[in-house]
Amino acid sequence: MKTFVYIDHFKNDVQPASWEALGLAKSFGTCVALVFGSDTDEIAKAAFEYGADEVVIVDDPALADYRAEPYASTLTALATSAAPDLILFPTTARTREFAAMSAVDLNTGVLTDVAKFEMNGDQLVATRPIYEGKVLEKTVCSGKPVMATIPARAFPKPERVAGKAGTAIKAEAKIDALTTVQGYAATESAVNIGDAAVIVSGGRGVSNNPALGLDEAETAKKGFAMLGELAALLGGAVGASRAAVDGGYITYAHQVGQTGKVVAPDLYIACGISGAIQHLVGMRNSKLIVAINKDADAPVFNQARYGVVGDLFAIVPALTEAMKKKMGK
Ligand SMILES: Cc1cc2nc3c(=O)[nH]c(=O)nc-3n(C[C@H](O)[C@H](O)[C@H](O)COP(=O)(O)OP(=O)(O)OC[C@H]3O[C@@H](n4cnc5c(N)ncnc54)[C@H](O)[C@@H]3O)c2cc1C
Numbered sequence: 001m002k003t004f005v006y007i008d009h010f011k012n013d014v015q016p017a018s019w020e021a022l023g024l025a026k027s028f029g030t031c032v033a034l035v036f037g038s039d040t041d042e043i044a045k046a047a048f049e050y051g052a053d054e055v056v057i058v059d060d061p062a063l064a065d066y067r068a069e070p071y072a073s074t075l076t077a078l079a080t081s082a083a084p085d086l087i088l089f090p091t092t093a094r095t096r097e098f099a100a101m102s103a104v105d106l107n108t109g110v111l112t113d114v115a116k117f118e119m120n121g122d123q124l125v126a127t128r129p130i131y132e133g134k135v136l137e138k139t140v141c142s143g144k145p146v147m148a149t150i151p152a153r154a155f156p157k158p159e160r161v162a163g164k165a166g167t168a169i170k171a172e173a174k175i176d177a178l179t180t181v182q183g184y185a186a187t188e189s190a191v192n193i194g195d196a197a198v199i200v201s202g203g204r205g206v207s208n209n210p211a212l213g214l215d216e217a218e219t220a221k222k223g224f225a226m227l228g229e230l231a232a233l234l235g236g237a238v239g240a241s242r243a244a245v246d247g248g249y250i251t252y253a254h255q256v257g258q259t260g261k262v263v264a265p266d267l268y269i270a271c272g273i274s275g276a277i278q279h280l281v282g283m284r285n286s287k288l289i290v291a292i293n294k295d296a297d298a299p300v301f302n303q304a305r306y307g308v309v310g311d312l313f314a315i316v317p318a319l320t321e322a323m324k325k326k327m328g329k
Pocket of ligand 1: 202203204205206208209240241242243244255256257258259260261271272273274275276277278279282292293294295298310311312313
């Protein structure tokens with residue numbers, strides 16, 4: 001099977017799930033990485049190192065800013081001439097948008113957020129969670145190429161082999177945009193908990209420590225700083241429940257759950273989070289869940305592999321100290 005893998009990036013900062021898509025494509029057969037943008041040689045080099053058999057670069061100043069129309073038209077042109085069986089994308093807002101536009105041009109369909117693929121004869125069957133993960137849907141696409149997006153951390157990342165090289169093929173961009181990007185301004189949502197391997201997450205409990213003699217907001221500030229220290233030590237990010245976000249203790253970019261981000265880190269440490277279903281749907285696919293909560297009956301413990309019943313203000317610093325010792329820091 002010949003698979004195109006679109007390497008998604010923002011200003012040359014690659015979405016790590018692009019490499020996971022590359023590893024998945026390799027397991028199906030020949031894998032061609034597509035790199036669109038401007039000054040993308042480094043990305044092409046990385047694509048070879050992550051295992052691409054071929055790399056097609058579409059390097060044009062007109063593609064420096066992502067815009068759906070030229071990206072979709074360029075992809076359509078490449079897919080029309082090379083006729084891949086499958087096109088894989090990491091799921092991002094960008095890929096959802098232009099994959100759908102290109103699928104219309106190519107008269108095929110897009111399967112989004114696919115968590116598993118299997119072959120049934122020569123047909124690719126995709127499994128994806130729907131209804132907040134309560135139901136797994138199996139879907140096939142009768143159009144060709146099949147187009148599919150995969151969520152971050154659903155498939156293993158291939159090993160990077162430094163120095164593995166190849167010659168990238170250059171292709172032309174199709175520049176037919178009606179939109180022009182006029183500039184960017186960074187916001188707090190620059191935090192991307194979706195890619196973190198470790199998440200230390202805080203809930204309303206982070207605002208509850210009467211012994212400090214502070215109001216809830218001040219307590220939460222100290223509490224989240226404490227969680228941040230543990231997260232930084234473990235090379236991870238800080239997550240939060242909606243109660244913590246609604247309380248103004250941390251910004252929405254950190255929220256995990258039905259109306260926040262769906263995450264699947266290797267380790268999720270839930271601190272002072274009760275485990276409401278709307279939170280659980282956002283983190284229950286984590287590989288290892290540890291819960292710290294004062295209430296032994298908190299529902300979060302049903303989801304956790306390890307549970308610690310106690311005050312997070314005592315347990316989190318103790319855990320941080322123990323980890324520092326273990327890591328020799
Ligand atoms: C449509 C809809 C969408 C929603 N979307 C989301 C979503 O995306 N994400 C989300 O998280 N929620 C979401 N919610 C809200 C959800 O139902 C819960 O209200 C919320 O998850 C509760 O957050 P919490 O666990 O932090 O707070 P609580 O339920 O109040 O739990 C706090 C926990 O902290 C413990 N605790 C208190 N003090 C300490 C301490 N010092 N040490 C240790 N433990 C302590 C308590 O025992 C308790 O279990 C949504 C709700 C609705 C209706």
